[in-house]
Amino acid sequence: AQSVTQLDSQVPVFEEAPVELRCNYSSSVSVYLFWYVQYPNQGLQLLLKYLSGSTLVESINGFEAEFNKSQTSFHLRKPSVHISDTAEYFCAVRPGGAGNKLTFGGGTRVLVKP
Amino acid sequence: DAGVIQSPRHEVTEMGQEVTLRCKPISGHNSLFWYRQTMMRGLELLIYFNNNVPIDDSGMPEDRFSAKMPNASFSTLKIQPSEPRDSAVYFCASSSTGSGAYEQYFGPGTRLTVT
Numbered sequence: 496a497q498s499v500t501q502l503d504s505q506v507p508v509f510e511e512a513p514v515e516l517r518c519n520y521s522s523s524v525s526v527y528l529f530w531y532v533q534y535p536n537q538g539l540q541l542l543l544k545y546l547s548g549s550t551l552v553e554s555i556n557g558f559e560a561e562f563n564k565s566q567t568s569f570h571l572r573k574p575s576v577h578i579s580d581t582a583e584y585f586c587a588v589r590p591g592g593a594g595n596k597l598t599f600g601g602g603t604r605v606l607v608k609p
Numbered sequence: 610d611a612g613v614i615q616s617p618r619h620e621v622t623e624m625g626q627e628v629t630l631r632c633k634p635i636s637g638h639n640s641l642f643w644y645r646q647t648m649m650r651g652l653e654l655l656i657y658f659n660n661n662v663p664i665d666d667s668g669m670p671e672d673r674f675s676a677k678m679p680n681a682s683f684s685t686l687k688i689q690p691s692e693p694r695d696s697a698v699y700f701c702a703s704s705s706t707g708s709g710a711y712e713q714y715f716g717p718g719t720r721l722t723v724t
Contacts, residue, residue: 527711529712537718538715538717539702539713539715541714596665597654599651602652
C-alpha cells in the first residue's frame with residue numbers, strides 16, 4: 496500500500512518570495528507522482544506529474560517539482576509566488592503497476608500575502 | 610471538452626431526507642471516482658468504478674451511502690437517510706486507463722449541507 500505525507504498543513508508566504516511544499520511518499524513499488532491544486536471553491540486541477548525520465552518536471556505557471564527516489568520525495572517549488580497562487584496543494588501517488596487509484600496527501604494551504 | 614460535470618452544485622436538505630448527487634464523466638474516460646472533502650478528514654475516496662463496475666467501495670462510510678454507474682456517461686451517489694455529519698463537498702473525478710498515467714480530472718464538486 497502507498498501513503499503520502501505532506502509535512503506542512505499551512506504555508507504563509509509573501510508575494511514574490513519563493514515557496515517549497517514538501518511531499519514524501521512510501522511505496523513498495525514504483526510510482527507515478529502528481530501535484531494537484533485546488534483554488535477556493537473549486538475542484539482539484541492537475542498541476543504537474545512525474546511519470547519517468549527527467550526527475551525535474553515543470554508546470555506552465557512556474558511551479559516545478561523534483562522526484563528524488565532515494566529520499567522518496569516529490570517536493571514542489573516556485574521561485575516567486577503571486578497572490579493568485581493562494582490555494583491548497585495536494586501531492587498524490589499512483590502505483591506503477593495495475594490499478595488506477597490515487598493516494599492523496601493531506602494537502603498544504605498556501606496563503607500568499609501582499 | 611466540457612470536463613467532468615456534477616449536479617447539483619449546492620444542495621441543502623434536512624436530516625432524514627434522501628440526497629442524490631450526479632456525475633457525468635469526461636467522454637471516453639472509463640474510470641470514475643467519488644470523493645468527499647471535509648475540513649476534519651480532508652479528501653477521502655469513497656468508491657471507484659472501472660468500465661462501470663465498482664472496484665473498491667471500502668471508503669463508503671456506511672450502508673446509508675450507495676453509488677451506481679448504469680452506463681459510461683453517468684453515475685450517482687445516494688445518501689439515504691442523510692445526517693448532519695454528511696455535510697461536505699463531494700467530488701467526482703474521471704480518468705482513462707488508456708492514457709498511461711491515469712491522472713484524474715475532477716468536477717467542480719457538490720456542496721452538501723444537511724441541517
